[in-house]
Amino acid sequence: MNALARANPANGTEDSSGLRVDNITVTYRNGQTALRNASFAIPTGTITALVGVNGSGKSTLFKSIMGFVPLAAGTVEIFGQPAAYALKRNAVAYVPQSEDVDWNFPVLVEDVVMMGRYGHMNFLRMTRPVDRQAVDEALERVGMSDYRKRQIGELSGGQKKRVFLARALAQEGKIILLDEPFTGVDVRTEEAIITLLQALRDEGRVMLVSTHNLGSVPRFCDRAVLINRTVLAAGPTAEVFTQANLEKTFGGVLRQFILGGADLHDDADKRRVTVLTDDERPFVIYGDGEDPRDAAVPEETGAEK
Numbered sequence: 324m325n326a327l328a329r330a331n332p333a334n335g336t337e338d339s340s341g342l343r344v345d346n347i348t349v350t351y352r353n354g355q356t357a358l359r360n361a362s363f364a365i366p367t368g369t370i371t372a373l374v375g376v377n378g379s380g381k382s383t384l385f386k387s388i389m390g391f392v393p394l395a396a397g398t399v400e401i402f403g404q405p406a407a408y409a410l411k412r413n414a415v416a417y418v419p420q421s422e423d424v425d426w427n428f429p430v431l432v433e434d435v436v437m438m439g440r441y442g443h444m445n446f447l448r449m450t451r452p453v454d455r456q457a458v459d460e461a462l463e464r465v466g467m468s469d470y471r472k473r474q475i476g477e478l479s480g481g482q483k484k485r486v487f488l489a490r491a492l493a494q495e496g497k498i499i500l501l502d503e504p505f506t507g508v509d510v511r512t513e514e515a516i517i518t519l520l521q522a523l524r525d526e527g528r529v530m531l532v533s534t535h536n537l538g539s540v541p542r543f544c545d546r547a548v549l550i551n552r553t554v555l556a557a558g559p560t561a562e563v564f565t566q567a568n569l570e571k572t573f574g575g576v577l578r579q580f581i582l583g584g585a586d587l588h589d590d591a592d593k594r595r596v597t598v599l600t601d602d603e604r605p606f607v608i609y610g611d612g613e614d615p616r617d618a619a620v621p622e623e624t625g626a627e628k
């Protein structure tokens with residue numbers, strides 16, 4: 324049983340629910356309902372992709388979990404308790420989108436990471452050895468120790484992401500919400516972030532990662548939540564991250580390329596390759612040659628839908 328799993332006294336079974344969003348509706352003050360009746364649950368020790376078009380409510384969902392926006396209906400539970408309980412204990416950490424941060428603010432890397440400790444300090448914010456140690460360990464873990472005295476604004480996009488990830492680690496977040504962590508980072512940094520997320524998963528934490536990087540989702544996410552103003556599908560990646568669900572989620576925004584026949588092979592191989600992409604790394608589906616569509620490679624071959 325992983326460290327954060329809980330015994331459920333009601334039925335005597337292990338209750339591994341890390342995050343439970345139940346039927347939430349969020350209406351902004353201008354009357355815009357950004358989320359309606361959204362529900363899903365994520366067990367501990369998992370990485371979950373949050374996937375949807377721009378404006379589908381991903382950031383609103385994060386804000387709902389963080390308690391930044393009032394819920395018109397529904398509840399959010401963390402480790403079987405109302406979210407407020409976990410929030411008060413700093414168990415939820417948020418890694419923001421780069422655009423949401425003012426990079427001109429003059430602050431050192433180590434100070435950004437120390438912000439993760441604020442919730443653990445008293446109101447005078449006196450740093451204790453335990454806080455400094457948490458900052459050192461977090462910087463080490465993301466490979467940014469050498470940059471600790473640099474201004475945050477001087478770092479590359481990928482380095483900035485790692486610093487904010489370090490802040491979440493210093494906070495000792497058990498639920499880590501990551502808003503577009505791969506936007507603007509190179510492949511090596513993406514790999515480093517994924518490796519770190521996998522290690523955090525193995526410690527029993529819950530990661531919810533919004534991403535447009537469809538191709539990476541099946542590679543490192545155990546689960547996926549597909550949203551468009553509500554939850555369209557949620558569950559294990561293999562069951563949920565299907566062509567049909569992605570088409571439903573992205574509608575006309577998703578570009579689809581189907582390659583087969585002479586465009587793909589110079590032999591009689593009937594199999595086709597379908598590539599789905601919104602704007603970043605595409606999701607590639609290999610046909611098995613059994614689908615009748617694999618045999619005929621019609622006019623749509625190589626076409627963009």
Ligand SMILES: Nc1ncnc2c1ncn2[C@@H]1O[C@H](COP(=O)(O)OP(=O)(O)OP(=O)(O)O)[C@@H](O)[C@H]1O
Pocket residue numbers: 351352353355356357375376377378379380381382383384
């Ligand atoms: N503070 C706000 N006041 C009013 N409406 C808002 C507010 N924030 C977001 N919205 C609206 O709510 C809807 C969902 O926005 P949200 O930012 O949650 O989407 P998103 O999926 O995170 O988008 P993106 O992928 O572009 O970041 C949008 O129509 C947006 O215009």
